[in-house]
Amino acid sequence: MRVSLFATCLGDQFFAEATADAVRLLRSLGVEVDFPGGQTCCGQPAFNAGYWGEARRMAEHTIQVFEESEFVVLPSGSCAGMLRTRYPGLLLVDGPNGEAACGLAGRTFELAQFIVQILGVREVGRGLEGQRVAYHHGCHALRELEVRDEPIALLESSGAELVAWETAEECCGFGGVFSVKLPDVSAAMADRKLETLPAADVLTSADGGCLLHLAGRMKMRGLGTPVQHLASVLWEAARGHR
Amino acid sequence: MDIASREYARRAREILQHHPQVRESVTGATVNFDRHRRSAYERIDAEAWRRWAEGVKTHLLTHLDRYLEEMEENLRKRGARVHWAETPEDVHDLLRRLATENDVRRVVKGKSMLSEELGVNRLLESLGVETVETDLGEYILQLLEEPPSHILGPAIHRSLQDIRDLFHRVHGTPLDASPEELAGAARRVLRQHFLSADMGITGANFLVAETGTIALVENEGNIRISTSLPRIHVALVGIEKLLPRLSDLSGFLQLIAGAATGQRLGTFVSLIQGPRCADSPDGPDSLHVVLVDNGRSRLLADSEAWEVLRCIRCGACLNICPVYRQTGGHAYGWVYSGPLGSVLAPGLVGLGAAMPLPFASSLCGACEEVCPVRIPIPDLLLSWRRRAVEEGLTSSLERWVMRGFSGLVTRPWLFARVSRAARLLLPFLRSRGLPVLRNWTQHRGGLSPSPKSFREKWKEGIE
Numbered sequence: 247m248r249v250s251l252f253a254t255c256l257g258d259q260f261f262a263e264a265t266a267d268a269v270r271l272l273r274s275l276g277v278e279v280d281f282p283g284g285q286t287c288c289g290q291p292a293f294n295a296g297y298w299g300e301a302r303r304m305a306e307h308t309i310q311v312f313e314e315s316e317f318v319v320l321p322s323g324s325c326a327g328m329l330r331t332r333y334p335g336l337l338l339v340d341g342p343n344g345e346a347a348c349g350l351a352g353r354t355f356e357l358a359q360f361i362v363q364i365l366g367v368r369e370v371g372r373g374l375e376g377q378r379v380a381y382h383h384g385c386h387a388l389r390e391l392e393v394r395d396e397p398i399a400l401l402e403s404s405g406a407e408l409v410a411w412e413t414a415e416e417c418c419g420f421g422g423v424f425s426v427k428l429p430d431v432s433a434a435m436a437d438r439k440l441e442t443l444p445a446a447d448v449l450t451s452a453d454g455g456c457l458l459h460l461a462g463r464m465k466m467r468g469l470g471t472p473v474q475h476l477a478s479v480l481w482e483a484a485r486g487h488r
Numbered sequence: 489m490d491i492a493s494r495e496y497a498r499r500a501r502e503i504l505q506h507h508p509q510v511r512e513s514v515t516g517a518t519v520n521f522d523r524h525r526r527s528a529y530e531r532i533d534a535e536a537w538r539r540w541a542e543g544v545k546t547h548l549l550t551h552l553d554r555y556l557e558e559m560e561e562n563l564r565k566r567g568a569r570v571h572w573a574e575t576p577e578d579v580h581d582l583l584r585r586l587a588t589e590n591d592v593r594r595v596v597k598g599k600s601m602l603s604e605e606l607g608v609n610r611l612l613e614s615l616g617v618e619t620v621e622t623d624l625g626e627y628i629l630q631l632l633e634e635p636p637s638h639i640l641g642p643a644i645h646r647s648l649q650d651i652r653d654l655f656h657r658v659h660g661t662p663l664d665a666s667p668e669e670l671a672g673a674a675r676r677v678l679r680q681h682f683l684s685a686d687m688g689i690t691g692a693n694f695l696v697a698e699t700g701t702i703a704l705v706e707n708e709g710n711i712r713i714s715t716s717l718p719r720i721h722v723a724l725v726g727i728e729k730l731l732p733r734l735s736d737l738s739g740f741l742q743l744i745a746g747a748a749t750g751q752r753l754g755t756f757v758s759l760i761q762g763p764r765c766a767d768s769p770d771g772p773d774s775l776h777v778v779l780v781d782n783g784r785s786r787l788l789a790d791s792e793a794w795e796v797l798r799c800i801r802c803g804a805c806l807n808i809c810p811v812y813r814q815t816g817g818h819a820y821g822w823v824y825s826g827p828l829g830s831v832l833a834p835g836l837v838g839l840g841a842a843m844p845l846p847f848a849s850s851l852c853g854a855c856e857e858v859c860p861v862r863i864p865i866p867d868l869l870l871s872w873r874r875r876a877v878e879e880g881l882t883s884s885l886e887r888w889v890m891r892g893f894s895g896l897v898t899r900p901w902l903f904a905r906v907s908r909a910a911r912l913l914l915p916f917l918r919s920r921g922l923p924v925l926r927n928w929t930q931h932r933g934g935l936s937p938s939p940k941s942f943r944e945k946w947k948e949g950i951e
Contacts (some may be wrong), residue, residue, distance in 0.1 A: 253942045259911050262938035281946050286897040292890050296873030296882065300894035305900045326827060389853035421850025426927040428848065430501040433931035434511060434814040435850070462593045463930025485903045 248278040248438020249360070250315035252253060253323045255287045256454040261321070264454070264475030268321045268357055271481045275365055277487060281465075284311040290328040295423050297427040305333050308347045317364065318354045321477045323452045324422075326356040331390045334439070356387055356452055359478055362396040368403055371484035379445035379479065382439070382460065383415045384453035397476055404483035413442045436463040448472050450479045459470035492821035493835050493845045499818040501828035510645045514637070514816040517644040523881045524750025525858065532746070543745055544736050545798035548728075549788060555697040556779065557728050562700030566762030568775040571783040579724065581779060583608065586776065590720055593687040596678075598704065598711035600688040600691030601639050601801060602724045602780060605836075608689065620681045622710035624765060627674055631658055637817035639824060640748055640803035645661060645816035678710065688714035688772070692725040693800070694740055695777075701761055702777065705754035712758050721763070721772040727784050728797040740800065744947035747860040768913045787835035792871045796831045798861040805855035811848060815843040820845060827855035829876055831868040839872060843881050846872035904943060911937040 257265040269279050280459060289304030308329070312318045320326040330351045338344035361367050367475075379401055386394045403410055419425065419435025436459055443449065449471050451457050461473040503510050532611050548555055560570045573579045586592065587940040595617055597603065609630075612619040621630040628651055629636060636642030643651070651670060655661045659673040690711055702723050704711050716720045731737055745751040764771040788794050806812050806826030816826030822845070824832050831850060833842035846869050855865045876882055896903045912937040917925055928935065940948075 255907070258942045259937050262942040262945055264943040266945050267948050269946075281943075283943075284900040286900055286903040287893075289897065292894060294873070296877035297871070297890040297894070298874050298877075300890050303894050304897045312902075349753075353642070354915075360905050373572055382856065385852035385854070389857065417850050417852035417854065419489075419810065419850060421852070424847075426544055426848045426924050427844075428500065428811075429927040429931050430497075430504050431811055431848075432850070434504050435522055435810050436931075438515065438810070438813070438929075447514070458935075459932060462928075462935075466931065466932050473533070 247276070247316070247367075247444075248280065249317040250286055250312055251281050252288070252312065252318050252325065252329075253281070253321055253352075254322045254454070256458065257321050260458060261475050261477075264420035264478045265321055267475070267481035268319070271357075271361075271370065271477060271484055272319065274481075274484050275361065275367060275370065277365070280315075282311050282315070286311075288325045288328045290325060291422050293328065293332060293336065294421075302336055305336055305347065306343050307334070309337075309343055309350050312350055312353075313346070315353065316413050317360065318350065319360045320354070321358055321452070321475065322358050322454060323356045323384040323391055323393060324455060325358070326354055327386035329354040341456045351436050354395055356391055358397040358400055358452060358480070359387075359391060359393045361480075364397060368399045370400055370404065371481055371486060372403070372405040373483040373486040374401070374479070377406045377448065378409050378446045379406040380411050380443060380449045380451045381414060381456035382411075382418060382449065382451035382456055384451055384456050385417050387452050388415060390452040393452075400480055400483070401450075404480070406483070409444045409446050411442065411444060413439050418456045418460055420453075422453045422455065425459055432459070435461060436460055437467075439465060440467065440469060443469075443471065446471055448474050448479060450474050450476050454478045491833065491841050493833060493842055495821055496819055496844055496848055499821065500815045503815045503819055508814050509647055510818075511814050512645050514645050515813045517638075517641055517808075518807040519747060521641070521803070522858075525747055525804055525807065526750075528746030528750040528752075529858075531594075533742055537739070537743055537837065538860055538862050539597055541740065541800075542798065543859055544731065544740075547799055548730055548732055549794065551732075552727065552730070556727060559695060559697040559700055559730055559932070560779075562697070563762070563777055566600050566700055567765060568700070568762050568777050569779045571776060572781075573778050574781045576782060579606050579608070581610045583611060583722070584615060584774075584779060586687070586720065586722065587612070587617055590686065592617055592720070594618045594620070594681065594685045595687045595689055596620050596622050596681050596685040596710075596714045596718060596860065597626070598688065598690035598714040599626050599642070600666050600689065600724055601636070601823060602690060602726055603708075604636060604692050604763060605782065606780065608724070620678070620685075622678050622681070622714055623675055624708060624710075626653065626670060627678065635818070635823065637825065638803060638806055640806075641800050645818065670683050682713050682717050685714075685718040687720040687722060688716075689722045689724065691716055692723050692729055693744060694731050695725050695729050695738055696731050696734050696737050699761065701734065701737070701759050703737055704740065704758040704760070705741065705756070706758075707749075707751075707755040709756050712756050715758060715760060719773045721760075722772070722776045722777070722778060724778050724780060725761070727780075728788075729797075729933060744800050744802050745861045747800075747804040747858070749852055783836040790835065793831070793835050793868060795863050796828070796835060796865075796868060798863055799828055799832070800861060801828075802860055802861065804858040807818040808854045808858050809849075810852060810854070819846060820848070827865045827869075831863075831865055831872065834872045839879065845878060846876060871910070908941060911941065
């Protein structure tokens with residue numbers, strides 16, 4: 247099986263090692279990975295800010311880049327949500343690329359979603375034995391993609407202990423442009439997540455944006471829970487050690 | 489009520505920085521409300537109920553003219569007076585006339601967000617009519633001269649100690665009074681008002697077209713008294729509050745109670761069919777039902793935004809909203825706050841006046857999941873955002889940035905080079921310059937990009 251990796255802006259620039267871990271993980275599961283060089287940004291920041299004309303052009307570009315791909319896998323629930331749930335509506339409105347948008351939507355998956363739903367794998371390895379893991383459900387993975395059980399299943403089967411976190415499904419306040427448009431409210435939202443965070447060896451999530459925001463806020467507040475992208479945590483589970 | 493939403497960002501910051509107890513009170517109360525809502529939804533097949541309720545309300549709204557006529561006929565048959573008000577001024581004129589003709593000196597009010605929307609209290613005060621809010625939360629706010637900060641729990645931004653201090657000052661209760669003592673003090677004062685009021689003004693939760701029944705749901709009993717003791721009862725009802733049939737009402741009464749507070753049914757449900765009549769000695773001499781438009785029919789004709797009119801004002805979207813939880817309702821600067829307010833305001837007062845409320849959301853989607861009538865709030869927010877851009881309501885800097893960004897995204901070679909330059913420059917930009925970057929770093933510190941991009945790693949080969 248062959249998948250095209252869509253690294254996403256944050257995956258490329260801020261989570262390069264985690265994105266590489268996603269490649270390693272997929273390869274270890276017998277998947278061939280390619281990386282179409284023309285990929286850029288999915289357009290979500292423009293779409294969420296109301297710039298649909300600009301977002302449409304970015305979506306059309308992305309559709310073209312991944313035209314030949316059998317599957318497109320992203321280490322981000324939010325960007326995967328954009329491709330899966332927003333592209334069709336954005337492009338069907340004015341025609342020519344509507345069908346291609348629907349096609350791409352059906353072939354696009356967030357990493358954990360792909361591993362569980364398409365590969366049918368619920369255990370990648372037991373390398374997290376004894377680790378306490380706090381999992382933050384990114385909103386778009388959870389509510390747009392309805393991916394709730396997939397990352398949990400993979401983490402639990404790795405031997406990790408999922409710590410009970412009252413606000414695990416509550417928005418962290420990142421929200422893309424929201425984080426810089428309303429920085430005070432955004433930071434207060436992160437604080438609520440952190441105020442309720444139980445002791446854990448690692449805090450992880452399928453979305454780099456949330457992690458960047460939470461990690462920054464933790465540093466400002468002098469909190470020390472390590473933050474790692476789900477791709478890296480799962481690769482450690484597969485590899486056998488942290 | 490006027491809208492002051494332009495101040496949203498400033499007010500939110502001020503609340504967070506200078507009144508941290510608001511965040512604590514609001515978060516505590518809404519988390520509690522939401523926990524009850526969740527257990528209520530778990531008791532029933534919530535999905536089936538929500539789909540049913542969505543269907544009933546959609547049917548109503550797409551046949552509204554017919555049901556409004558049916559409702560009017562049925563109410564008139566039972567002796568109620570029906571009035572149509574297009575604007576707040578129409579309501580003001582009517583209340584002025586009723587107050588003068590009937591020599592009204594004192595009004596008791598049941599909780600009504602619509603009356604806030606219409607500025608009823610201010611009007612009555614200008615007429616020299618003593619007006620008393622009788623819902624405990626609203627009564628507290630009237631003493632504090634504050635607007636409600638939540639459509640259901642208007643005073644949830646206030647702590648118990650705030651209220652103890654207030655009642656100590658106003659009613660002389662001890663500074664460590666229990667909630668029961670505080671409620672007792674309010675009850676003693678309110679009783680005198682109930683007994684001497686000439687007019688009761690309430691809203692309505694539902695208005696059944698088939699029977700002309702006004703349904704009012706509450707937990708304190710003050711609405712029941714306000715509608716039955718005074719000589720005159722005025723019910724202010726938004727035209728979207730109708731239900732087609734009486735049988736729909738039983739479902740909606742359960743759904744609104746569950747969504748709002750997790751109850752199976754409100755403690756008091758009043759079904760009002762008309763004023764006092766020959767074979768029934770109770771109730772007011774006259775009942776006036778005021779059907780209020782105030783922008784609703786225009787919103788109904790808006791094919792992208794009308795779905796917000798399904799709203800039954802349960803407050804579930806406020807309770808679960810992580811944005812609302814940080815500040816409470818006052819930051820929004822309008823009578824309706826939270827996710828509901830952010831999609832209703834542009835529809836009722838115009839997008840220009842409602843800015844930047846459609847942007848006061850992280851688009852997390854939690855509101856849509858709990859809404860008992862399945863209003864697609866994130867989609868509505870996105871639609872208003874798109875229109876804000878189309879109407880030139882966003883900053884020229886932002887427009888310029890987005891245009892430039894889309895130019896980059898569609899030119900991969902340039903995108904790769906600019907991304908690389910930005911990544912290498914970022915560590916040196918930290919605390920200076922760019923306002924957007926500062927908005928990030930002030931709360932989260934400097935950004936540390938990966939030493940090498942994934943693109944570069946891929947070229948080198950991933951082991």
